[in-house]
Amino acid sequence: MKIIASFIISTIITFIYFLKQYERKHMTKLDEIIEQYPDFEFLKADGFDDCVIGYEYNWDGNMRLIYSIKGIIDKLIEQGMSDEDAIEYFEFNMRGAYIGEKTPIWCQDDF
Numbered sequence: 001m002k003i004i005a006s007f008i009i010s011t012i013i014t015f016i017y018f019l020k021q022y023e024r025k026h027m028t029k030l031d032e033i034i035e036q037y038p039d040f041e042f043l044k045a046d047g048f049d050d051c052v053i054g055y056e057y058n059w060d061g062n063m064r065l066i067y068s069i070k071g072i073i074d075k076l077i078e079q080g081m082s083d084e085d086a087i088e089y090f091e092f093n094m095r096g097a098y099i100g101e102k103t104p105i106w107c108q109d110d111f
Contacts, residue, residue: 070110
């Protein structure tokens with residue numbers, strides 16, 4: 001009976017381990033950042049969680065998310081915008097918006 005119980009427990013532990021590994025593979029960079037800093041509030045660009053490429057921690061203790069401009073433009077195009085409309089939308093509505101010291105950083109990564 002102890003052998004069966006031990007086998008069941010080890011099987012459950014192994015299952016949980018592989019489940020966590022699976023979840024980790026399917027996490028976005030934003031998920032990983034939030035998991036690492038659960039008590040910190042980040043200012044996010046709605047709908048672009050998968051475009052986060054990192055974060056900045058600056059001298060005054062503020063943290064800001066860093067977004068891929070290429071990822072954002074590509075996502076807008078996937079949603080049906082033309083190249084020009086996607087760029088214009090990003091430039092006017094996102095890059096042009098200052099929302100305070102936690103405003104995200106836009107990384108020019110399309111070269």
